[in-house]
Amino acid sequence: xxxxxxxxxxxxxxxxxxxxxxxxxxxxxxxxxxxxxxxxxxxxxxxxxxxxxxxxxxxxxxxxxxxxxxxxxxxxxxxxxxxxxxxxxxxxxxxxxxxxxxxxxxxxxxxxxxxxxxxxxxxxxxxxxxxxxxxxxxxxxxxxxxxxxxxxxxxxxxxxxxxxxxxxxxxxxxxxxxxxxxxxxxxxxxxxxxxxxxxxxxxxxxxxxxxxxxxxxxxxxxxxxxxxxxxxxxxxxxxxxxxxxxxxxxxxxxxxxxxxxxxxxxxxxxxxxxxxxxxxxxxxxxxxxxxxxxxxxxxxxxxxxxxxxxxxxxxxxxxxxxxxxxxxxxxxxxxxxxxxxxxxxxxxxxxxxxxxxxxxxxxxxxxxxxxxxxxxxxxxxxxxxxxxxxxxxxxxxxxxxxxxxxxxxxxxxxxxxxxxxxxxxxxxxxxxxxxxxxxxxxxxxxxxxxxxxxxxxxxxxxxxxxxxxxxxxxxxxxxxxxxxxxxxxxxxxxxxxxxxxxxxxxxxxxxxxxxxxxxxxxxxxxxxxxxxxxxxxxxxxx
Amino acid sequence: xxxxxxxxxxxxxxxxxxxxxxxxxxxxxxxxxxxxxxxxxxxxxxxxxxxxxxxxxxxxxxxxxxxxxxxxxxxxxxxxxxxxxxxxxxxxxxxxxxxxxxxxxxxxxxxxxxxxxxxxxxxxxxxxxxxxxxxxxxxxxxxxxxxxxxxxxxxxxxxxxxxxxxxxxxxxxxxxxxxxxxxxxxxxxxxxxxxxxxxxxxxxxxxxxxxxxxxxxxxxxxxxxxxxxxxxxxxxxxxxxxxxxxxxxxxxxxxxxxxxxxxxxxxxxxxxxxxxxxxxxxxxxxxxxxxxxxxxxxxxxxxxxxxxxxxxxxxxxxxxxxxxxxxxxxxxx
Numbered sequence: 075x076x077x078x079x080x081x082x083x084x085x086x087x088x089x090x091x092x093x094x095x096x097x098x099x100x101x102x103x104x105x106x107x108x109x110x111x112x113x114x115x116x117x118x119x120x121x122x123x124x125x126x127x128x129x130x131x132x133x134x135x136x137x138x139x140x141x142x143x144x145x146x147x148x149x150x151x152x153x154x155x156x157x158x159x160x161x162x163x164x165x166x167x168x169x170x171x172x173x174x175x176x177x178x179x180x181x182x183x184x185x186x187x188x189x190x191x192x193x194x195x196x197x198x199x200x201x202x203x204x205x206x207x208x209x210x211x212x213x214x215x216x217x218x219x220x221x222x223x224x225x226x227x228x229x230x231x232x233x234x235x236x237x238x239x240x241x242x243x244x245x246x247x248x249x250x251x252x253x254x255x256x257x258x259x260x261x262x263x264x265x266x267x268x269x270x271x272x273x274x275x276x277x278x279x280x281x282x283x284x285x286x287x288x289x290x291x292x293x294x295x296x297x298x299x300x301x302x303x304x305x306x307x308x309x310x311x312x313x314x315x316x317x318x319x320x321x322x323x324x325x326x327x328x329x330x331x332x333x334x335x336x337x338x339x340x341x342x343x344x345x346x347x348x349x350x351x352x353x354x355x356x357x358x359x360x361x362x363x364x365x366x367x368x369x370x371x372x373x374x375x376x377x378x379x380x381x382x383x384x385x386x387x388x389x390x391x392x393x394x395x396x397x398x399x400x401x402x403x404x405x406x407x408x409x410x411x412x413x414x415x416x417x418x419x420x421x422x423x424x425x426x427x428x429x430x431x432x433x434x435x436x437x438x439x440x441x442x443x444x445x446x447x448x449x450x451x452x453x454x455x456x457x458x459x460x461x462x463x464x465x466x467x468x469x470x471x472x473x474x475x476x477x478x479x480x481x482x483x484x485x486x487x488x489x490x491x492x493x494x495x496x497x498x499x500x501x502x503x504x505x506x507x508x509x510x511x512x513x514x515x516x517x518x519x520x521x522x523x524x525x526x527x528x529x530x531x532x533x534x535x536x537x538x539x540x541x542x543x544x545x546x547x548x549x550x551x552x553x554x555x556x557x558x559x560x561x562x563x564x565x566x567x568x569x570x571x572x573x574x575x576x577x578x579x580x581x582x583x584x585x586x587x588x589x590x591x592x593x594x595x596x597x598x599x600x601x602x603x604x605x606x607x608x609x610x611x612x613x614x615x616x
Numbered sequence: 617x618x619x620x621x622x623x624x625x626x627x628x629x630x631x632x633x634x635x636x637x638x639x640x641x642x643x644x645x646x647x648x649x650x651x652x653x654x655x656x657x658x659x660x661x662x663x664x665x666x667x668x669x670x671x672x673x674x675x676x677x678x679x680x681x682x683x684x685x686x687x688x689x690x691x692x693x694x695x696x697x698x699x700x701x702x703x704x705x706x707x708x709x710x711x712x713x714x715x716x717x718x719x720x721x722x723x724x725x726x727x728x729x730x731x732x733x734x735x736x737x738x739x740x741x742x743x744x745x746x747x748x749x750x751x752x753x754x755x756x757x758x759x760x761x762x763x764x765x766x767x768x769x770x771x772x773x774x775x776x777x778x779x780x781x782x783x784x785x786x787x788x789x790x791x792x793x794x795x796x797x798x799x800x801x802x803x804x805x806x807x808x809x810x811x812x813x814x815x816x817x818x819x820x821x822x823x824x825x826x827x828x829x830x831x832x833x834x835x836x837x838x839x840x841x842x843x844x845x846x847x848x849x850x851x852x853x854x855x856x857x858x859x860x861x862x863x864x865x866x867x868x869x870x871x872x873x874x875x876x877x878x879x880x881x882x883x884x885x886x887x888x889x890x891x892x893x894x895x896x897x898x899x900x901x902x903x904x905x906x907x908x909x910x911x912x913x914x915x916x917x918x919x920x921x922x923x924x925x926x927x928x929x930x931x932x933x934x935x936x937x938x939x940x941x942x943x944x945x946x947x948x949x
Contacts, residue, residue, distance in 0.1 A: 444866025537747025
């Protein structure tokens with residue numbers, strides 16, 4: 075950035091000059107210290123939280139030796155090896171990304187669908203997803219492709235209306251099927267369809283067809299196996315469809331197409347192997363791990379205000395995920411629409427230009443409005459004007475959606491601005507209309523940037539507390555939400571509510587552990603955003 | 617959309633369905649843009665409606681000049697204690713964040729290598745991404761006990777028999793469980809990135825010719841940074857300060873959790889007592905009203921009056937920051 079100014083040393087070597095040199099060095103060190111101040115303070119505070127949540131001093135030395143031997147050493151060796159081989163490193167990153175991502179996706183899908191009742195989700199998906207898709211495909215055959223968009227939107231709307239209106243009639247019919255059939259419809263069919271789309275583009279049509287067939291057959295085999303053993307197959311259907319199939323596809327592609335990086339693809343599986351060795355040895359030797367508070371009880375049970383050993387935050391975790399998900403569904407289309415208007419439709423002159431300027435100024439001001447004020451807006455809008463009951467998912471999601479709207483708009487605008495004009499000109503030159511240009515050229519190019527911005531906005535929303543307190547979302551709930559009209563609570567609210575509990579097992583145990591859970595959720599979302607952005611960057615460089 | 621090479625003028629026109637569909641999408645997109653305006657209108661209307669009802673029950677004069685805030689117990693709606701709490705925590709956090717943020721911006725823009733910058737800049741941004749409820753918890757449970765362990769030491773410096781001379785002894789009282797100091801520290805930490813990233817943009821947009829000219833006159837790097845680059849970027853730096861202060865004023869969860877719920881007028885002359893004792897901000901009062909069991913009545917409307925005041929303060933600060941940035945920006949050709 076700056077021009078190098080150190081050449082004056084040779085010009086003045088007297089004592090005064092040397093003193094100046096010391097002065098300058100101290101100044102630079104001070105600036106560096108100031109830069110680090112906030113980061114280091116935060117690290118220390120995180121250290122306190124982690125210490126309280128994990129209680130690392132309660133474990134024996136032998137336990138740490140075991141963990142070093144079975145987990146850290148192999149990981150370190152693998153990392154050192156992979157650092158020298160770019161192909162291995164790339165494949166390794168890809169493999170870890172897909173294994174971690176697919177596992178998280180499978181778990182989230184299962185807990186959300188389980189909370190919302192699989193039959194309801196299947197019903198909505200059947201009428202709002204499958205039937206419109208079939209209908210749209212039929213319209214597509216009739217060669218009037220220009221009506222495809224409106225047809226799709228109208229049929230989804232109509233399907234949802236039918237599902238809503240005929241709920242009392244349809245729900246018992248859907249309810250007669252076994253639960254795993256509902257999960258099969260919710261999870262396996264979309265995955266198979268996605269595989270068909272991806273596979274047709276990447277491989278041959280025939281391979282894609284075989285892959286889809288293999289997916290369906292393997293899921294059905296799993297169901298037969300589970301029923302034979304007397305286990306409920308629902309969870310395993312989700313795990314296989316969402317968790318294992320993307321992994322199999324990506325790892326398979328690496329193994330077949332990338333001989334140099336093949337070794338890297340083994341990384342996550344070696345780690346899983348190490349983990350199982352560790353668990354086996356730990357149990358065999360009877361070693362005591364740390365007696366921390368981040369336990370399966372915390373993750374899977376509901377809150378208990380008096381007994382720390384049975385307190386959990388499962389309803390809060392599910393509530394956070396559901397509210398943030400509904401919020402994303404509400405805010406993403408509106409935010410993208412507003413950004414499209416500002417970047418692609420708005421005129422720069424006349425009264426319309428003035429409207430566009432007003433919109434820009436308004437959005438930058440909305441971004442600076444304190445989040446409590448959005449809570450008041452939500453209270454007035456959803457409770458007083460629309461008459462919703464207090465604390466339901468829809469009003470919480472709507473309030474947070476208004477809060478993140480400016481962030482989504484601004485990031486989508488940046489993504490649209492980064493699409494080169496030459497692409498637009500080429501499309502228009504070939505006779506595409508404005509919307510056709512947007513749909514076929516601009517939006518696909520800008521989509522990863524928009525997604526990155528939206529995921530970051532979701533990450534901001536998942537930690538947001540003040541507006542939810544204002545709209546009177548319940549701080550403690552003992553069951554996860556079972557629909558968008560049922561009441562729910564979120565993780566940060568539980569942390570806020572538990573602040574006055576002075577029992578050390580809560581104050582220096584359960585609450586820090588809940589904070590760790592919240593931070594891990596945030597970290598996952600930010601990692602997703604970074605992965606999406608990096609893929610996008612790599613593609614645009616090519 | 618004709619594929620015929622020799623199509624006449626008629627068939628080059630788009631057919632009606634396409635035109636109509638285009639118009640439909642255009643309207644849908646314009647509608648979603650309009651929705652962002654409606655959000656602002658909604659905020660103003662929602663706040664104004666309830667606030668006016670409140671001010672018909674409690675006169676605006678007694679609201680803005682009252683010195684006691686005790687809505688639930690006494691029905692006293694005096695704003696000044698809350699303004700004082702907000703100001704003290706804002707000043708406290710500004711003392712931490714403004715120098716630190718500016719120094720960080722200067723380091724990142726003038727001194728750091730590209731590699732260091734690529735590590736430190738995202739790390740600084742993390743400070744703003746941590747949920748404020750976690751900051752509040754850290755202030756309450758970790759920072760306050762830390763200072764409680766230090767501060768009683770300095771309190772023993774005052775000999776008990778010398779009451780007539782309090783102004784000459786530095787009294788830093790021991791911290792209460794809820795105190796302004798810890799809240800100021802966490803709010804200060806969380807607004808550092810606001811100062812540093814906007815200031816850094818301003819510093820980096822100073823053209824290299826100015827630096828080169830200063831070096832050519834024999835300046836050292838220190839001189840160039842402090843006497844050329846920072847003055848040239850003053851407007852951007854001031855704007856970043858104002859925005860960060862506005863963020864600190866609107867900050868809610870951390871101050872609610874760490875500062876407690878006892879609104880106070882400021883103490884004079886012992887300013888340290890302001891930091892050591894519990895207080896309440898405007899946002900904290902809103903949270904307290906909202907978490908009370910019954911929502912309704914004058915107290916409920918007072919929340920909207922507070923919200924309107926807060927909205928107007930932060931809005932005017934944001935507008936002021938934008939004006940400063942536009943008005944006093946040095947334009948280099």
